[in-house]
Amino acid sequence: MHQRAGRQAVAVVAVVALGALAACGSSAEPNAGHGARTTSPARTTTVAPTTTTVAPTTTTAPSGTGWTTYGGGVDRRSSVSAPAFVRAPSAVWTSPSLDGAVYGQPLVYGGTVLVATENDTVYGLDETSGAITWSVHLGTPMPAGDAPCGDIAPTIGVTSTMVLDPASGTVFASAAVVAGGAVRHDLVAVSTRTHQVLWTLDLDQPGWSAPAQLQRAALALSAGRILVGFGGNYGDCGAYNGWVVSAPESGTGPLAVYRVPTAREGAVWAPGGVTVDSTGTIFAATGNGSAGPGQAFDHGNAVIALTPAMGELGFFAPADWAQDNASDADLGSTAPIALGDGRLFIVGKQATAFLLSAAALGGIGHPLASLGLCNSRGANAFDGSSAFVVCTDDGTLVQVVIGTGNTMARGWTWHSPTGGAGSPTVAGGVVWSVDPGASVLYGVDEGNGTTRYAIPLRTGTPTHFAAAAYADGLLVVAGTQAVEALR
Numbered sequence: 001m002h003q004r005a006g007r008q009a010v011a012v013v014a015v016v017a018l019g020a021l022a023a024c025g026s027s028a029e030p031n032a033g034h035g036a037r038t039t040s041p042a043r044t045t046t047v048a049p050t051t052t053t054v055a056p057t058t059t060t061a062p063s064g065t066g067w068t069t070y071g072g073g074v075d076r077r078s079s080v081s082a083p084a085f086v087r088a089p090s091a092v093w094t095s096p097s098l099d100g101a102v103y104g105q106p107l108v109y110g111g112t113v114l115v116a117t118e119n120d121t122v123y124g125l126d127e128t129s130g131a132i133t134w135s136v137h138l139g140t141p142m143p144a145g146d147a148p149c150g151d152i153a154p155t156i157g158v159t160s161t162m163v164l165d166p167a168s169g170t171v172f173a174s175a176a177v178v179a180g181g182a183v184r185h186d187l188v189a190v191s192t193r194t195h196q197v198l199w200t201l202d203l204d205q206p207g208w209s210a211p212a213q214l215q216r217a218a219l220a221l222s223a224g225r226i227l228v229g230f231g232g233n234y235g236d237c238g239a240y241n242g243w244v245v246s247a248p249e250s251g252t253g254p255l256a257v258y259r260v261p262t263a264r265e266g267a268v269w270a271p272g273g274v275t276v277d278s279t280g281t282i283f284a285a286t287g288n289g290s291a292g293p294g295q296a297f298d299h300g301n302a303v304i305a306l307t308p309a310m311g312e313l314g315f316f317a318p319a320d321w322a323q324d325n326a327s328d329a330d331l332g333s334t335a336p337i338a339l340g341d342g343r344l345f346i347v348g349k350q351a352t353a354f355l356l357s358a359a360a361l362g363g364i365g366h367p368l369a370s371l372g373l374c375n376s377r378g379a380n381a382f383d384g385s386s387a388f389v390v391c392t393d394d395g396t397l398v399q400v401v402i403g404t405g406n407t408m409a410r411g412w413t414w415h416s417p418t419g420g421a422g423s424p425t426v427a428g429g430v431v432w433s434v435d436p437g438a439s440v441l442y443g444v445d446e447g448n449g450t451t452r453y454a455i456p457l458r459t460g461t462p463t464h465f466a467a468a469a470y471a472d473g474l475l476v477v478a479g480t481q482a483v484e485a486l487r
Contacts, residue, residue, distance in 0.1 A: 066109030067471040068164040070218035071379065071425075074276040075338040078381035079426035080470050085443065088453040089475055089486040093130030098123060100141075102478035103152070103463045104161035104218065105271075107171065108471035112192060113485065114164065115478050120157035120175045122190055125483060127472060134195040138188050139177035146183055146211045149235030161218035161273065163226065165249065169193045172226050172249075174203070174215045183210040187226060187247055199251030203228060205243065205259075212238030217335075218273030222282070223308050224249045225256075227274050229284060231267025236328070242266035242286050244274060246310055258310040262289030262298035271423065271465045272335030272379035275344070277358050281313065282306040285332030285346060293322040297364060300324075301331040303346060303354075305361055316356050319365030324350050333377040337387065343368065345387050345402065347376045353389070353400060355408055368406040373398060378423035378465040381431065383446065386411060388424045388431050395419045397433055397444060412449030416442065423467035427475070434477060436462040441477055441486070459484045 071078040100117030107114040112133070113125040120138040125131065141157035144150065152159065162173045169192045177184050189198040204210050217229030225246045232240035242260035260266030267287040268274065275283040282305070289300020297317065301324040305313040318324060318331065329350035336346045338358065347353035355369040356362060374391035381388040387400040395418075399411030414421075420435035421442070430452060431444040439461060443453030459479025469476045475486045 065471070066107075066164075066166065067469040068107055068109055068166060069220060070105050070161040070272050071335075071381075072470070074220045074222055075340065076272045076275045076335045076379065077337055077383070078272075078379060078424060078467070079383035082428040082470060082473075085428040085430050085452070088443070088455060091458065091484055092474070092487045093485050094458045095125050095130040095483040096132055097481050098483070100155065100157060101460075101463055101480040102483065103159045103465075104478075105467050106469045106476040106478050106483060107162060107164050108469055108474065108476055109164055109166055110169075110192070113476055113483060114162060114171055114192070115483055116158035116162055116173050116175075118152060118155050118157040118159065120177060122158070122162070122171065122173055124192065124195065127474065127485075130483065130485060136190050136195060136197060138173065138175045138197070139179065139186065142176040142178050142183050142211065146178070147214075147233050148212050149237035150214070150233035151235075156214070159214065159216050161271070163219040163221045164192070165221055168249075170198065170249075172219055172221070174219060174228055176215065185210060185213065185215055185230075187228060189251055201247055201251060201255075203245050203247070203255070205245070205257060208241070209239050212240040213243075214240075214269070216269045216271060218271060220274050220276055220282075221249065222276045223280055225308055227276075227282060229268035229274050231269030231287060232265065236265065239264065240267070242268040242284075244268055244282070244284050244306065244310065246308065256308075256310040258284070258304075258306055258312065260286055260289070260299050260304070262291065262300050264290040266290075266298065266300045267330075268332065270332055270335045270379065271467075275336045275338050277338040277344075278340070279358070280308060281358060282308065283336045283338070283344060283358070285334070285336055285348070287330035287332045288325040288328050290325070291322060292326050295322065297321065298325075301329070301348075301350065303331070303336055303344065303356060303361060305358070314361045315363065316354070316361035316367060317364050318350060318352065318354070321364065334380055337380060337382045339382060339402065345380075345382060345400075347373050347380065347389055349375050349377060351375050353387075353408060355402065355406060369408050371400065371408040371410070373400070379467060381424040381426045383426040388426060390421050390423055390433065392421075395421045395435070397421055397424060397431060397449070399449060414444045414449045414451065417451065417454065422462070423465055425468045425470060427470040432468045432470075432475060434462050434466045434468065436464060436466055439479070441468065441475070455486065457484055458482065
């Protein structure tokens with residue numbers, strides 16, 4: 001898998017503002033159920049979190065639809081309708097220092113920016129001023145040394161992007177905690193209205209090694225269930241498997257789980273998390289499994305369709321999935337994007353983009369279309385008829401034009417002036433991308449791929465796969481020390 005959950009060690013570069021990816025095979029697609037099961041009733045644990053509430057500096061809550069999950073929606077398109085940018089946005093606030101690095105994408109809703117740290121603290125920041133209006137400490141984070149390998153330090157707490165239910169005003173966070181000397185993975189519901197923990201569920205599964213399971217994938221909320229993907233730590237060490245755990249939003253009732261049916265690995269780790277389309281079908285992309293050439297397919301390097309009850313509906317895998325397993329070329333290094341027309345788009349470390357039918361994924365080697373592209377890790381974006389893909393190795397963004405006749409073609413390519421690029425977010429005619437090594441937010445013209453804006457960030461070094469959120473006219477970026485908002 002080699003997911004590199006942590007930040008890159010890249011020298012900081014001074015920046016000034018700048019002007020104006022075919023395979024065939026013959027495997028039938030299954031119709032049901034590898035690895036799906038339902039556990040016994042969920043284990044609810046009692047915690048005594050530390051809650052701090054501070055009087056906000058403003059009483060005016062900006063209006064808007066908000067950014068309540070990774071990519072702005074469970075389709076993971078990472079694009080939003082917004083007024084066109086006609087000038088470079090400038091910083092309107094930088095938050096006070098937080099108690100740990102923020103790896104998840106910020107959420108924005110109802111006048112509040114929500115982030116969580118690797119020290120297991122959830123923060124509510126005033127959307128107008130950036131002041132900390134409340135915080136909840138969820139528990140004691142796992143010391144980095146407790147993990148068999150990895151690149152997050154000094155502690156591992158909340159690594160994934162949280163998800164918010166606007167109707168109930170509840171934000172859900174997945175936290176690695178140490179309790180009674182043991183590592184545990186807790187799903188925690190926090191009220192954004194009372195700033196109190198409503199419930200906590202232990203997500204750990206019988207027989208697994210909790211320190212070896214990293215919860216990196218963004219949470220999703222669909223049909224009253226919270227969807228949580230698990231993989232391993234950077235370095236592919238220890239006994240871990242890919243899992244998707246589905247928990248009831250109420251905090252009561254059984255968990256439903258899907259274990260990727262490989263002997264080992266098969267991580268569900270992409271920062272964008274699992275994807276849900278308009279039919280309610282869930283799509284999880286996996287990293288490399290343990291089966292090699294000549295062995296039976298093990299669901300490594302696949303897109304797997306699941307029911308809300310975690311039953312398997314079908315899968316897609318490249319024809320050379322076994323070689324991808326052997327070479328750590330994860331298809332699931334990004335999340336599938338639901339295009340809204342019954343099709344999915346995905347490209348991973350194996351450097352080939354695939355267009356898939358959501359209703360019939362195609363089994364082994366039968367996509368709707370494929371295109372040689374680049375090694376892509378993190379998350380990608382889609383707007384109109386174009387996907388915007390981050391090419392991790394060379395610090396570029398590539399436009400892929402997707403046609404109605406199941407065609408894909410390269411459009412423009414943008415090269416980062418500082419050599420690094422991050423997961424894109426599209427807003428106001430601009431593709432926004434963070435270079436973590438240089439601490440710069442770039443704005444790339446959506447139409448022609450030219451650099452429109454280069455904005456130094458004041459967040460501390462952004463974490464690996466950092467991506468901007470957009471809501472209420474604000475671009476929000478988090479880093480290792482603080483959160484910054486620009487307008």
